[in-house]
Amino acid sequence: MAHGLCRTAVGAGSRRKLPDVADLAGALRRVSYEVLPLKGTEETVVDHVPRDVPLTVSTSHAKGPEPTIDLAVRLTGHGYSVAPHLAARQIRDTAHLSDLVARLRDAGIDSAFIIGGDAPEPAGPFDDAFALLVALDDLGHPFQRIGVAGYPEGHARIETDLLDEALEKKAPYATHVITQICFDAAATVGWARQVKERGVVLPVRVGLPGVVSRQKLVRISAGLGLGQSARFLLKQQSLFWRFFLPGGYHPGRLANRLAPHLHRPATELDGFHFFTFNEVASTEAWRRSMLDRVS
Template sequence: MDDDDAVRRLLADVSIEVTPRETSALDETATVLPAGTRVYVTDLPNLELQQTLDAAARVREHGLRPVVHLAVRSIPDPAALDRTLGRLVDAGVADLLLVAGSRAPAGSIENTLQVLESEALARRPFASIGVAGHPEGNPGVDEGAVDDALARKDKLAREGGLPLHVVTQFVFAADPVLGWERRMRDAGITLPVRVGLPGLTSPARLLKFGLSCGVGPSLAVLRKQSGSVLKLATQTYRPTETLRGLARAVAADPGNLISAVHLFPFGAVVPTARWAASGQKDGLGEDAARS
């Protein structure tokens, strides 16, 4: 398998995310990405759940598959969790991404394991449930605790039949995530992994988000690639080389847990969708990389 074939294979089930305020971008996004592409709808602070549900409905209207983020620390107690999950199901949401969220807990729910182990979730047959992966660490959280939590989620999936997958924080280089994947696999974890990649936005914007999200070793790669402050302000970042590195590794190792990539556009939804669609068709040759 050559590099372009490996890239096409990894992009075949690409996913992308939008905020509830960016749904106008779906008009064009739906014309370039295949029908049924997963579109993750982010949970923004200060937005009501209904706004997220309305955004998910728009994703569905465009022939795409909505995956709703749920920041569990915003849910105060099991009764509220039951009501929230009920509203999601009633609105036709079949796919979730559970994250703790950066805000302080509103009540007794502090982490996603509490939701995964809850009776409220067990009663509802979601088609897929994503959980967060942190190849370069989670700010303020001990690495051992992060690894242990993922191992417990993997056990829930295997023993309880939960349809879990991992979506990682975004990375700027392949090596850190490949090392993390190997470590997780050696620990017995079998969950499929979607690797987060930044979309086609400015390196300066990515540096800002990378520092706030705790992205570690691969952030140095972005700095090296970006060069001067002037270039940071004027160029557009493309995750082409990171994707190539991931695709080569997955093609060479059939046991690799990485199954797809997930794109964080940071506002550049349409250009990022076009880039992914070009890669699905052309394998990110030089012309596709400049799309």
């Protein structure tokens, strides 16, 4: 069916249960968007994204934290709830961290998304997200909401056991988890069950790509520079190649598969987080169209 909305699938003697429209409608109302701090992002967001959709602003080690902080402050001024990415390996020292936090607090920003970052070497004493979370706690826990990353399919350079241990360590300092992109709904649900069984009961926002063209993904990759682009493709290789399969990628299929598992006792899956790659206009138009159909 159009836009990936389907109701029943039967094949080879088996019947697969697909989401009730209420599941999907609820999931599409509980979304957040990630944007990149590039030229024109502010105007595009203001023109197309409702003020009640929370935002995160990504960062890259090539540009440092300043463009992320600048955009987060400006978008907050437009009435959005914004959580900038703070990457541990970009922070030079405690004074640098204090300055960044002060800028955010002065702008009324009370949320942050804490990551380790992709820099080959840390700029200061913070080697990973946990170290930065501890430092923020020492500063008086300046944010009301703190997100940390989850990896349903693991990480290209980190052992799964270490990822699990890291999430358990970070959980007491965090209020929610946002997962990296995973195209396997069953893998995401299974990972979420295991996380809860290990005692991590934070709400989990499931990361999905927005409505992004193949050309846009290639341009973003190229624009990151050779080293940064290689790291991007290493982490997002399933996304990259998915765009070149017959029929390409469409978020409706994955959303359909995930929606029935949100707000269920076995997991803490809580909603969708769309990696828009700054295609916020097409992603929001798709979301509104889907809501119109299922509502």
